[in-house]
Amino acid sequence: MDVVKSIPDTECGLAIGKQQAYEPFFKRRGPPRFETLEQERQHRKERLAAGFRIFAELGFSEGVAGHITARDPEFTETFWVNPFGMHFAHITVSDLIRVDCSGDVIEGTMPVNVAAFAIHHQIHAARPDVVAAAHAHSIYGKAWSAVGRLLDPITQDACAFYEDHIFFNDTRVLVTEASEAARIAGGLGAHKAAILRNHGLLTVGETVDEAVWWFISMERCCQAQFLAESVGTPLQVDPANARAARAVNGTPTAGWFQCQPLWQRILRQHPDLLE
Numbered sequence: 001m002d003v004v005k006s007i008p009d010t011e012c013g014l015a016i017g018k019q020q021a022y023e024p025f026f027k028r029r030g031p032p033r034f035e036t037l038e039q040e041r042q043h044r045k046e047r048l049a050a051g052f053r054i055f056a057e058l059g060f061s062e063g064v065a066g067h068i069t070a071r072d073p074e075f076t077e078t079f080w081v082n083p084f085g086m087h088f089a090h091i092t093v094s095d096l097i098r099v100d101c102s103g104d105v106i107e108g109t110m111p112v113n114v115a116a117f118a119i120h121h122q123i124h125a126a127r128p129d130v131v132a133a134a135h136a137h138s139i140y141g142k143a144w145s146a147v148g149r150l151l152d153p154i155t156q157d158a159c160a161f162y163e164d165h166i167f168f169n170d171t172r173v174l175v176t177e178a179s180e181a182a183r184i185a186g187g188l189g190a191h192k193a194a195i196l197r198n199h200g201l202l203t204v205g206e207t208v209d210e211a212v213w214w215f216i217s218m219e220r221c222c223q224a225q226f227l228a229e230s231v232g233t234p235l236q237v238d239p240a241n242a243r244a245a246r247a248v249n250g251t252p253t254a255g256w257f258q259c260q261p262l263w264q265r266i267l268r269q270h271p272d273l274l275e
Contacts, residue, residue, distance in 0.1 A: 016247075026257070029257060030253050030256070030257075031206075031207050031256050037074040041072060041073055041074065044072075044073065044131070045093045045096055046093055047070070047212075047263065048070045048096060048132070049091050049092055049274070050263055050267060050270075050273055051068045051132075051209075052088040053266045053270050053273050054262050054263075055068070055088050056087065056088035057266065060137075061136070062136070064084060066088070067082055067113055067115075067136075068082065068135075069124070069132060069133050070208050071124055071131050076128075077100065077101045078099060078101070078106065079120060079121075080096045080097070080098050081097060081098075081099055081112060081113075082095075082116075083095055083108065084112055084113040092275040093273065093274055093275060094275055097110055099121075114176050115174070115175050118175050118180065119175055121178075121181065122184065123185045123204060125185070126185040130211075131205065131207055132204065132208040132211035133202065134203050134212055135196075135200065136200065136201075137200050138200060140226060141200045141201035141219050141222050142199070142200045143222070144195060144222035144225070145196055145197055145200055146197075146198050148169070150166075151221050151222065152225065152236050153236055153237040153239075153245075154225060154235065154237070155237075156237075156245055157220065157224070157249070158221045158237075159237055159242045160255075161192070161218060161246075162243065162245075163243070164192050164193065165192065165193035165194060165218070166189070166195070167194075167197065168187045168188075168195065168196045171198065173198050184196065192204060192214055192250070201218050201219060205252060205255055205256070206256075207252070207255075210252050210255035210259065213256070213259035216262075
């Protein structure tokens, strides 16, 4: 794994040392590669359907709110997303719909959420490196989005987001227009996550697994910070060690890998998601 570029030169030795401890393992494990685009498409759709089942199990489904997308590997200006109005716990691979850059459903029969298209289209257009993006109205993410602050590096897990997430300070919480979504994409920049004011969390990744994991982890970090601040002023990891931790547990490979146990469990419990 590469050292995150924003780490100051004076701290690179610490970060490299932490990376080298895990390097032998991560050289053997990482996202799969595919011989054909059809195989890659099927893989992304399977992980996307699994992502919704995982979100449902964790209580991230609320009414019709929330969406995860996966860029199509062949028609890269289009993406796969959940049908509007279908519960996350019921979504299978065959239920997913593909949406083009005009917001038209070009594969599938169900409609797309207007907000899902607006937000995800702008993010995918602005970030060619992003394969997947995740957003849901999870309880701790919603609550923390009303606090108006970034997450602090008070745990090892939170260090993954240190200097790699933004607070999007806009009161227009219902996003339906391209200009509104473009501001979110612009605010996100090159970061992995955003706290959308009075709205919730948004995460992105180079794989579906990564985007799903960052969302789960960020939600838990919001919960941890609420708990810590309820009894006092939390201790913070110093910047050098926060950046060193991020260089290990905040990389795309680390995000992908941390999602694999969840994938294994959800597939065993819900094999029908592959239908």
